[in-house]
Amino acid sequence: MSTPDIASVKSYLLDLQDRICLALGAEEPLERFREDNWSYANGIGGGRTRVLAGGQILEQGGVNFSHVIGNQLPPSATAHRPELAGRGFQALGVSLVIHPRNPFIPTSHANVRFLIAEREKAAPVWWFGGGFDLTPYYPFEEDAIAWHRTAREACLPFGEQVYPDYKKWCDDYFFLKHRNETRGVGGLFFDDLNAWGFDRCFAFLRSVGDHYLKAYLPIVQQRKHLTYGERERDFQLYRRGRYVEFNLVYDRGTLFGLQSGGRTESILMSMPPVAHWRYNWKPEPGSPEENLYLNYLKPREWL
Numbered sequence: 001m002s003t004p005d006i007a008s009v010k011s012y013l014l015d016l017q018d019r020i021c022l023a024l025g026a027e028e029p030l031e032r033f034r035e036d037n038w039s040y041a042n043g044i045g046g047g048r049t050r051v052l053a054g055g056q057i058l059e060q061g062g063v064n065f066s067h068v069i070g071n072q073l074p075p076s077a078t079a080h081r082p083e084l085a086g087r088g089f090q091a092l093g094v095s096l097v098i099h100p101r102n103p104f105i106p107t108s109h110a111n112v113r114f115l116i117a118e119r120e121k122a123a124p125v126w127w128f129g130g131g132f133d134l135t136p137y138y139p140f141e142e143d144a145i146a147w148h149r150t151a152r153e154a155c156l157p158f159g160e161q162v163y164p165d166y167k168k169w170c171d172d173y174f175f176l177k178h179r180n181e182t183r184g185v186g187g188l189f190f191d192d193l194n195a196w197g198f199d200r201c202f203a204f205l206r207s208v209g210d211h212y213l214k215a216y217l218p219i220v221q222q223r224k225h226l227t228y229g230e231r232e233r234d235f236q237l238y239r240r241g242r243y244v245e246f247n248l249v250y251d252r253g254t255l256f257g258l259q260s261g262g263r264t265e266s267i268l269m270s271m272p273p274v275a276h277w278r279y280n281w282k283p284e285p286g287s288p289e290e291n292l293y294l295n296y297l298k299p300r301e302w303l
Helices: 006-025 141-158 162-173 198-223 230-249 252-259 264-270 288-295
Strands: 034-039 046-053 058-070 088-100 107-118 125-135 186-193
Touching: 006 046, 006 058, 006 088, 006 107, 006 198, 046 264, 058 264, 088 198, 088 264, 107 198, 125 141, 125 162, 125 198, 141 162, 141 186, 141 198, 162 186, 186 198, 252 264
Parallel strands: none
Antiparallel strands: 034 046, 046 058, 058 088, 088 107, 107 125, 125 186
């Protein structure tokens, strides 16, 4: 098994952040990503957060790089790996959430990360994780199909079964049990990946990271000029509430960040700038809003 190369992972992640911000920023006529470099009070580890707020196309988007170094893995990381409790660790990743203003453009999320856990007189344990998923409000079937086609393209060089397995993992992970609905139309999710050796696992991480823009940018470009009104905007804000619910109740990355003493502002940059909740609301039968509930908020084979 090849030796982990943390410097190469960090270099790739910083470059990925640059490329994503450049491409998405070019779609926005009003605002630009603003950069915030930060480090922890002890001087160990830090990150580079970029946030675009108040745009005409991107109401809010955050693309965050972080390099967390700690003396002990938090409970969220050891709950399903108790043998790693007490180990020091390094965690590097790029995490992003894009909340467009236009309700016809879906929210998107992507994350690619590497973690290594070490203890004296023991071999290091490392793994990769990540993926990307799409959360539409007024969905277009062709967008969901193209999204999943690109997800499969990212996986194919690594085996025919990779996409079906990680697509299912995504459907299962981004599921709001208390609502009995998926967060959106899914994509890819993987974690604890080390079985292929470092070089091949790192290559897969890069493939997933590099395919995010290929999957998302065409959707933004195709839908950004569609006209919407108060009804569509109101429904978008209501559905954004589900996004907040998932991130605060279930999301492993949010829990890991908060439990490991991460930078709160960067961890919570995934939240939408505006969201609504409404008591016991149901979509009108036969409406475009009901279409989302009936046909898109459940696991589905898109290809």
